[in-house]
Amino acid sequence: DSGVTQTPKHLITATGQRVTLRCSPRSGDLSVYWYQQSLDQGLQFLIQYYNGEERAKGNILERFSAQQFPDLHSELNLSSLELGDSALYFCASSETSGNLYEQYFGPGTRLTVT
Amino acid sequence: AQTVTQSQPEMSVQEAETVTLSCTYDTSESDYYLFWYKQPPSRQMILVIRQEAYKQQNATENRFSVNFQKAAKSFSLKISDSQLGDAAMYFCAYRSDDKIIFGKGTRLHILP
Numbered sequence: 001d002s003g004v005t006q007t008p009k010h011l012i013t014a015t016g017q018r019v020t021l022r023c024s025p026r027s028g029d030l031s032v033y034w035y036q037q038s039l040d041q042g043l044q045f046l047i048q049y050y051n052g053e054e055r056a057k058g059n060i061l062e063r064f065s066a067q068q069f070p071d072l073h074s075e076l077n078l079s080s081l082e083l084g085d086s087a088l089y090f091c092a093s094s095e096t097s098g099n100l101y102e103q104y105f106g107p108g109t110r111l112t113v114t
Numbered sequence: 115a116q117t118v119t120q121s122q123p124e125m126s127v128q129e130a131e132t133v134t135l136s137c138t139y140d141t142s143e144s145d146y147y148l149f150w151y152k153q154p155p156s157r158q159m160i161l162v163i164r165q166e167a168y169k170q171q172n173a174t175e176n177r178f179s180v181n182f183q184k185a186a187k188s189f190s191l192k193i194s195d196s197q198l199g200d201a202a203m204y205f206c207a208y209r210s211d212d213k214i215i216f217g218k219g220t221r222l223h224i225l226p
Contacts, residue, residue, distance in 0.1 A: 048212050
């Protein structure tokens with residue numbers, strides 16, 4: 001158990017809909033990262049937040065957005081969902097920002113778009 | 115742009131034997147970290163081992179060790195005394211400036 005929690009575990013929704021994935025980092029961790037793991041694209045970095053501010057951006061679609069709240073939990077919002085958005089979405093957290101600090105991964109949220 | 119290549123989509127090894135998973139990467143940066151992550155059927159991402167690029171000494175964690183060849187941009191993972199619990203997908207990853215780039219993964223089967 002990494003200490004990172006993600007809800008829900010599974011989510012099934014229809015195309016065109018909007019969903020919100022939630023992540024609670026390990027106690028004391030300031031940085032949160034979001035990743036998408038899909039069959040065709042593999043594991044991709046989406047976005048990072050550090051202490052409430054966006055720190056780094058990867059291959060995140062414009063239909064997707066994220067935020068980190070004052071209590072440091074983070075939410076990833078996916079809108080206008082397409083079949084290709086079906087994937088496992090991971091959240092990871094680290095103590096602070098920087099290469100030195102290990103990222104601890106949550107169990108993931110499996111999103112199925114039908 | 116940085117890339118990470120794992121050329122072996124699948125590998126098999128007999129229990130108790132040694133296996134080496136290959137990884138190459140491309141970067142123009144000098145300060146970076148390299149990782150191997152394990153993803154068992156539970157889908158949890160588990161850090162196996164990490165290597166700082168500025169360190170010449172190869173990292174070792176119990177039965178897991180790496181062969182880091184910086185000039186060749188190669189970062190292979192050796193698993194000694196393979197166990198059934200080692201069966202998983204293994205991802206090589208490159209990290210710089212908080213972004214991690216993952217390879218496509220190698221699925222490792224352990225034969226009893």
